[in-house]
Amino acid sequence: MSTDLILGRLAALEEQFAEFLPAALERRRNVFEPCDRLMAEVRAKAEIKRDQARMSVVEMAEVRIIGDIDDAMALNVHDQLESARLSPAINVVIDSEGGDFAAAVRIYRAIRWHPGMKRAKLGKRCMSAGVLISMACDHRVASANTEYLMHLTADRPDHRERWTVYRHLEAMRTLRKRDGEYLNIIADRSGADLAELAIEAAKDEQQTLDWCLRHGLIHEIEATT
16 A cells, blocks of 8 residues: 555544544633733722722732632622722632632632732642632742642533533533633743643643742742741
8 A cells, every 4th residue: 555545544534533633722812811901991090099098998908719619709709809999909818629610710800800919829729720710810829738730621421411422522622612711821821831731731630839830830939937
C-alpha cells in the first residue's frame, strides 16, 4: 500500500471523528473582564461617594467565601460587597473546595467590579471554582498549608434522563467552552501560558504552592509563625 493511500485514509478517519474530539483551547481575553475605561468611571464615582458619605468608611472590608460555591454563596457575596461598596480595599478570604462554575463567574465579576484594591487571603483550601474567584483579586496570598487545585471543569449525566450520543457531545462542548473561559481568566490574571495551564489542569492533581508562585497564580506564601 502506497504512502499517499495510507495518509489519505488517515485523513479521512480524522475527519470522520473530528466532531467527537474537543476543540483546541484558544488564547483570548476573558469575556468577564471589565474594560479599563468603565473601571476608571467606577473608581471615580466611588471616590466622590466616599467623600460625600456621612459616616466613617471601613478602610479594609472583609468578604468571606467559605464552603460550597453555589447560588446562595453568590447572593451572600453580593450582599457583602454591597456593604463594602465605599471601602477603598477589600480582603477576600477564600476557603473552598469549589462548586458551581456559573456561580463562581458571578462572584468573580462582582469582585472585579468593586472599585477598591482586592486582596485574596487563601485558607486551607483554594480549589476548582475557588481558584477562579481568587483571580478576581489584585494580590493573592496563600497560607503555608493551603491546598491548591486548578483543574478542568466536569459534570455528570443525570441518571433520571436519557443521554444520547448527541447529549453527550453537547455536554462535552459546553465543558470545553467552560475550560476555555476558566483557563483564560487564570492566564489573563496570572500572566501564565495558556497551554501550560491546560496541561497542568488536565492532571487533576493539586499544584504545589511553589508552582503557583512561579506561574503567578499566587503572589506570596504567608510565612509560618
